[in-house]
Amino acid sequence: MKAQQILRDYLTSKWYFYLTAILFIVAANIINSFFPRLLGRFTDQLDQGQMTQPVIVEYSLLLLAVGVSFAVLGGIGQYIVVRLGRLFEFVTRRKLFGHFTTLSEQFYSKNGVGKLLSYVMNDVTAVRESIAMGVNQTTNATITILSAMTMMLLSSIPLYLIGACVLPLAAIPWIVTGIGPVVRKRSLTVQDSLGKMTEAAEEQFGGIRVTKKFAVEPIMMRRFGAAVDQIRDNQLHLVRVSSLFQASIPFLGALSLVVTVAFGGYLTIHDRITLGNFVALTLYVRMMVNPLQQIGNVINTMQRSRASLERINELLAVKPDIQEVESSGSIDLRHAAIHIRNLSFSYPDSDRYALHNINLKIEPGKTVGIAGKTGSGKTTLMKLLLRVYDAPRGTIRFGEVDIRDLSLESLRSQISYVPQDGFLFSTTIRDNIAFYHRDTAFDRVEDAARKAQIYSNITEFPEQFETKLGERGITLSGGQRQRTSLARGIIKDSPIMILDDSVSAVDSITEKKIINMIRSERRNRTTLIIAHRVSALKHADEIVVLDEGRIVERGTHHELLAHQGIYATLHAIQEEGNSDAAL
Numbered sequence: 001m002k003a004q005q006i007l008r009d010y011l012t013s014k015w016y017f018y019l020t021a022i023l024f025i026v027a028a029n030i031i032n033s034f035f036p037r038l039l040g041r042f043t044d045q046l047d048q049g050q051m052t053q054p055v056i057v058e059y060s061l062l063l064l065a066v067g068v069s070f071a072v073l074g075g076i077g078q079y080i081v082v083r084l085g086r087l088f089e090f091v092t093r094r095k096l097f098g099h100f101t102t103l104s105e106q107f108y109s110k111n112g113v114g115k116l117l118s119y120v121m122n123d124v125t126a127v128r129e130s131i132a133m134g135v136n137q138t139t140n141a142t143i144t145i146l147s148a149m150t151m152m153l154l155s156s157i158p159l160y161l162i163g164a165c166v167l168p169l170a171a172i173p174w175i176v177t178g179i180g181p182v183v184r185k186r187s188l189t190v191q192d193s194l195g196k197m198t199e200a201a202e203e204q205f206g207g208i209r210v211t212k213k214f215a216v217e218p219i220m221m222r223r224f225g226a227a228v229d230q231i232r233d234n235q236l237h238l239v240r241v242s243s244l245f246q247a248s249i250p251f252l253g254a255l256s257l258v259v260t261v262a263f264g265g266y267l268t269i270h271d272r273i274t275l276g277n278f279v280a281l282t283l284y285v286r287m288m289v290n291p292l293q294q295i296g297n298v299i300n301t302m303q304r305s306r307a308s309l310e311r312i313n314e315l316l317a318v319k320p321d322i323q324e325v326e327s328s329g330s331i332d333l334r335h336a337a338i339h340i341r342n343l344s345f346s347y348p349d350s351d352r353y354a355l356h357n358i359n360l361k362i363e364p365g366k367t368v369g370i371a372g373k374t375g376s377g378k379t380t381l382m383k384l385l386l387r388v389y390d391a392p393r394g395t396i397r398f399g400e401v402d403i404r405d406l407s408l409e410s411l412r413s414q415i416s417y418v419p420q421d422g423f424l425f426s427t428t429i430r431d432n433i434a435f436y437h438r439d440t441a442f443d444r445v446e447d448a449a450r451k452a453q454i455y456s457n458i459t460e461f462p463e464q465f466e467t468k469l470g471e472r473g474i475t476l477s478g479g480q481r482q483r484t485s486l487a488r489g490i491i492k493d494s495p496i497m498i499l500d501d502s503v504s505a506v507d508s509i510t511e512k513k514i515i516n517m518i519r520s521e522r523r524n525r526t527t528l529i530i531a532h533r534v535s536a537l538k539h540a541d542e543i544v545v546l547d548e549g550r551i552v553e554r555g556t557h558h559e560l561l562a563h564q565g566i567y568a569t570l571h572a573i574q575e576e577g578n579s580d581a582a583l
Helices: 005-013 015-032 034-047 053-100 105-110 113-154 159-206 208-214 217-269 275-316 378-385 408-413 429-433 442-451 455-459 478-492 508-521 557-563 566-582
Strands: 338-346 353-362 367-372 396-398 415-418 496-500 526-530 542-547 550-555
Touching: 005 015, 005 053, 005 275, 015 034, 015 053, 015 113, 034 053, 034 275, 053 113, 053 275, 113 159, 113 275, 159 217, 159 275, 217 275, 338 378, 353 378, 353 550, 367 378, 367 566, 378 496, 378 526, 408 415, 415 478, 429 442, 429 478, 442 455, 442 478, 478 496, 478 508, 542 557, 542 566, 550 557, 550 566, 557 566
Parallel strands: 367 526, 367 542, 415 496, 496 526
Antiparallel strands: 338 353, 338 396, 542 550
């Protein structure tokens, strides 16, 4: 994607609004260019002794009309441009968020939340400001300078005087081409460091409770301080160049004014030009100084925003790792068996296989338990079934359809996934449970809460189901978050449910109630249960034991106990722990 594509597309779609705004600004500046000419004529009449009260009133009204017209027309034009800039900000942020939703877990594993927030906040704002400033000030400056030059040429001011006065301004293009690219490069460095600082801040705020419990505030302050120091250094590098850039153009404007006063004053003293022409020339040159400074600001801002625009377009150019084929379709998973054949998988940028030669068939309506040590590949297998990562073609099929030939919406809408961390959003408990369908009837929300054994805890809150949770559901305990997440999965009522160690934070009694509920509610529907506790798996129709990415055992609870392998060892350890706890 070209660096300016997103901005070009937006400007193209709103060109008629921008044209209207520019016409208002152009009209305002053309009218304003009559101000020096009127004042010059007034000065000539005053110098010639022709001043009368009607003349004073006439010129006063003319100057008032110029001022009011400039303010009204210019104000309308600037309002339109600023409003369009805000609309660009809105549209681009929506586009960025929409793009974020298409990106895979691999992308998020490499890019922190703070870095992504920097795109949405800092970069979009920088581009929006450049649009508003660019159109407003560029139009103002260009029309003001052209109007001033035209009015000077139409007057009786000698051409050689006009040329001498504007000669210093010829150096501006050289300054722009020399310093502008340096400003853009250093601006890109600043934006990158801002993203890293935002990422560091987000991490520090998220882990503030851990920081306090370990009393390591000074260490965290040093880490965050290092990110802030890097921004300071990068910004100072940018300020040195941009300050020189912004100071050079007004200096050239001031130099033109010096030439005007000196050379024009000399010609006036020697009666080569009239006093009114001298006053008009001085005002015209003075009128061009501010636009020149505006041009410097615009170019400086444009160089900075171009760096932000490049970052935004580079992000939008990132292709999702999980791509749907054009012929992707949908099937009913209620009656589809899950076939896993010769599945081997390694994560991107890793040379180690997470899964080796997995062969498994899960009949529709069956409950399958998956056990194993930490890092044995249990969650990896679930991610492949949800197509968070792509398995090799032909290794996973639902019924007779390869998983890669199913649309993502069809696949994921028919699977209820309940993860271990039980992420909750900063909204009400009711909205979290009814996350899949926000308009779900309240009685169904209550029923799901009862089945997940969280109902009694919710009713203890003053606002019950309307209780607003803190960030990441911090209002609730770990076990309560897991059960609320479980209720969210239950209410979806999907053909396939995956419980990824989702009862690990609840006590044994509550776990037993939940497992019994699942056995009852999920009868004749496919359920996959990942757990470290044997008690959560022993009712399953089949239990699969993974070790270092391989299936090392499979069978029913009793068959595996008789086998005296890893599963039997886990069972013995946990039974011994339960016996010790009972004592």
